[in-house]
Amino acid sequence: MIVHNFRGRKLVGPRRKKLFLVLIVIILLGQPGGRLAASDLRLVVIGDTSPEFFSRESPFFKEMIDKINGLQPDAVIHLGDMIAGYGLRRTEKQWDEFDQLVSKIKAPFFRVPGNHDIYSQKSLEVYQRRYGPTCYSVDLRGYHLIFLWNVEENRLGHLSRQQYNWLKADLGKSTERLGTFVFLHVPNWTKTSKYVLPFDKDFWFNKVQPLLRENKVLAVFAGHYHRFGPTREIDGIKYYLSGGGGPRINNLYVQHGGGNHFLLVEASGNQFSVRVVFRDRIISAEEADVLRDVLK
Secondary structure (H helix, E strand, O other): OOOOOOOEEEEOOOOOOOOOOOOOEEEEEEEOOOOOOOOOEEEEEEEEOOOOOOOOOOOOHHHHHHHHHOOOOOEEEEOOOOOOOOHHHHHHHHHHHHHHOOOOOOEEEEEOOOOOOOOHHHHHHHHHHHHOOOOOOEOOOOEEEEOOOOOOOOOOEEEOHHHHHHHHHOOOOEEEEEEEEEOOOOOOOOOOOOOOOHHHHHHHHHHHHHHHHHOOEEEEEOOOOOEEEEEEEEEEEEEEEEOOOOOOOOOHHHHOOOOOEEEEEEOOOOEEEEEEEOOEEEEEEHHHOOOOOOOO
């Protein structure tokens, strides 16, 4: 696995050393969880596990770690808002506690920062000192994974011109990929993104979206809103919203049967599927998209 940071420097990432001699089928809540083939990609994607401001607990995330490990993903990806943040005295300790949870995950762990993680120049320095670049990309099992920071300058949905230029260069490096997935925190494409400035929405649709389309990106994943969906498709690209990893779940989503969840993303060739994992069940993304006709 190769990691490309903002400056394009290559770093050797964690390596999977296990050799599987037989096909292992994992049964999770009555549904198959095993790999279909050695070339398949399996990702767990979770967002917004940040605890309440006066709490140190991320109960759902903590509870799900064994289940996540049981799925044997190639990587676990966090969509941001990992800590409560917004207070430098407690920020380092919050990161220490979060890292203790992450240390129990067996797969490589990748993250994008949310507005609770970076909210000032000082918090940016803390984040970069601990975790390195705020945007980077990873090549994994033939797929390209891109991680963006779209809360730059403390603006929800803001992607700087500098980061856009990096994204353009990164996407242009190679065409020999099975597919590309993009991960960020704020879903600029939703109508409920009321705190995203018109300039940043326009920049996304006029600059970023065409770039993703030209480079045949398969899907984009974001969090920020504490629910699943609605899922959108724009120019053939699937856009998923999943922010169900923390204690505060959107009331409207709960009223329609939603709850805490994370995503299981599986890809083979240029095809992929997304399932939504709740405490008591796993269902397709289509079945879980209970707000698609409510939040149009």
